[in-house]
Amino acid sequence: FDSRDGVIWYDGKFVDWKDAKVHVLTHALHYGSAVFEGERAYGGEVYKLREHSQRLIDSAEILGFKLPYGLEEIEAATNATLARSGLVDAYVRPIAWRGSETMGVSAPNNTIHMAIAVWEWPSYFSPAEKLKGIRLTWAPYRRPDPLTIPCKSKAAGLYMICTISKHAAEAQGYTDALMLDYRGYVAESTGANIVFVRDGELYTPQPDCFLDSITRQAVEAIAARHGIKVNRRHILPEELATFTEAFLVGTAAEVTPISEIGEYRFKPAAISELLMHAYLDEVQPKKVAAAE
Ligand code: PMP
Known part of the structure; x- marks a missing residue:
């Protein structure tokens, strides 16, 4: 490189x-x-x-x-x-x-x-391919307490536990790892935030000990424009059994649907598809309409 x-x-x-x-x-x-x-x-x-x-x-x-x-x-x-x-x-x-x-x-x-x-970093997968979803396993490390590390800084040092966790996941044939936080709540993957879907509403962990993803905020705004309610709150791992869709959100990940997290299964469906396409539309530079 x-x-x-x-x-x-x-x-x-x-x-x-x-x-x-x-x-x-x-x-x-x-x-x-x-x-x-x-x-x-x-x-x-x-x-x-x-x-x-x-x-x-x-x-x-x-x-x-x-x-x-x-x-x-x-x-x-x-x-x-x-x-x-x-x-x-x-x-x-x-x-x-x-x-x-x-x-x-x-x-x-x-x-x-x-x-x-x-x-150059093209999206390697077509939207149809992405809708099959990626497989995640649980990470060996947790996101630390904000009193342990400066969690709001996108600092290189904080990626040490991400690299270890991602390598461990890849060694077992998974694409990425989902990290819990220091309290045991669901946090994020090694390079993106996570969003879940249940009964037409979004659920996403409160970003109080990891990056408040710019992409996630953009996706939340798109959801709001489509009348989709966003619930930002603590999520326990057991609650994953109640969600039907899940996707990662981040600059590199964009909106990437998930099919599996450890023992839990998800089926990328209408909401993942809608937000994936709406996000790709949103990021395109907006042409200012020519004055009449
Ligand atoms: N969490 C981590 C650990 C990340 O590396 C990234 C990518 N910067 C994100 C979340 C997503 O943040 P953003 O949407 O602002 O790129």
């Missing part, structure tokens, strides 16, 4: 993809002091660029560092990197981290670096 052609925006300049490197004594590599975003461009525009860029700034602030670029500079750099890539439908990965000047847990004066990479 690090040897392809193209350019990466790195500390304000475009550098060749192959040369976008960090030193091995980078603070972020040793102590997890990096924050990032996952964004998608559709039709040449990054969907919810403002929300993602603001979350990047907030994530850094939670970890105690300030990005050397403001909101508008980050947006401009993102758009410039997308334009340079020549891609219209793409995945966008901004990342910011503490550099390598001093080594040790405390490094308040290390330079804050930032990079933005853009690559």
